[in-house]
Amino acid sequence: MSSQRKGSEAAPYHVLHKLPPGDSPYVRAKHVQLVEKDPGAAIALFWKAINAGDRVDSALKDMAVVMKQQDRAEEAIEAIKAFRDRCSKHAQESLDNVLIDLYKKCGKVEEQIELLKQKLRMILQGEAFNGKATKTARSHGRKFQVTVKQETSRILGNLGWAYMQKGNYVAAEVVYRKAQSIDPDANKACNLVLCLIKQTQYAEAQAVLDDILRGKVIGSDEPKSRNRAQELLCELETCRSSSVFSEPSGSSLEDAFVEGLDQLMSQWTPYRSRRLPIFEEIFRDQLAC
Structure with missing residues (x-):
């Protein structure tokens, strides 16, 4: 225990508190956010960092996350839209992920669906992951590798959930089946059960x-x-035993992405030469209906 205590005492302040080094506007914003735990003041300092051009990629994303936590999601959406052009190309994917969470928070299902479709098209064109087969992701401070197959399945899962929020269970079913054929898991399987x-x-x-x-x-x-x-088993048994007939919900495929899944390969054929072999394999075998 004593050696661990000495190690902690010897650690630099910014390492101990998981802060970036230095004394720039962005660093001060992170200090207020993580150490002083004053989200309102942190947001103001993140704005200063963005306007000063200090680590804009991180400042904009972190500010949007704090705004979401403070029930200021609408404001966060507008901030990302207004200032994302100041961010690097590499930051755009992370900003899209934050936007999807913000749209979900605000109940903006249509916007969420369109952005998820866009992310799928980027994968098809080989523009996601900067053309690589994997990327490094971070969750709760832990880094891990994500493959393009896993990312495709994750996005399809989110798309299926968005369709469920619209009550379009037909579209959600098709999307969840695609997701499960690529990288199956129990959560998406349960959502598929609910659609059925x-x-x-x-x-x-x-x-x-x-x-x-x-x-x-x-x-x-x-x-x-x-x-x-x-729980789903109980719901299924209740529905089976019910004598009341009701029409299946969400049968309209008018604006469903199901059609897009059918047509993705032919629609983006001009970009074929830009894709890596792994993208060809995934979308030929997994996304072709």
């Missing part, structure tokens, strides 16, 4: 649920996934 229940496709819903409950899907052994699967 909403469309009264009870036999198919039961089949997917059985795979989850038997541990055949990645992540199905986690308590949260098993609990949700059990």
Whole structure:
């Protein structure tokens, strides 16, 4: 214990508090955010950093995140739209991810869907990941590698969830099936079950649920996934026993991305030469309906 204490005492202040080094406007904003824990003052300092051109990529993204935490999501959306042109090309993908979260927070489903479609098109064109097969992501301070297949499945999962918020369970089902064919997990499988229940496709819903409950899907052994699967099973049994017939919800595919999934390959053929082989493989085998 004493050696650990000495190590902590010897660590530089910015390392101890997970702050960037220096005394610039951005560093002061991070200090106020993380050490003084004053989000309002931190936002004001992030604005100063952006206007001063100090680490604009990080300042804009961090400010938007703090604004979201302070229920100022609408303001954060406008800030990103107004100042993202000051950010580097490498920062645009991160800003898009923040925007998607902000749209979700504000209930802007249409905007969320359009941005998710755009991200899928970027993957198809080979523009995501800067043309590489993997990228380094960060979550809760931990770095890890994400493959293009995992990212594609994640985006499709988010797109499926957005369609569910619109009540378009037909489109959501197709998108979730695509996501599961690329990189399956229990969370997306549960969402697929709900889509099937909403469309009264009870036999198919039961089949997917059985795979989850038997541990055949990645992540199905986690308590949260098993609990949700059990809840869906109860809902399925209730729907089956109900004698009231209702039309399946969300049957309209008018603006569904399902059509886009069918046409992606032909639509973006002119960009074929710009794609890496791994992009060709994924979208030929996984996104072609």
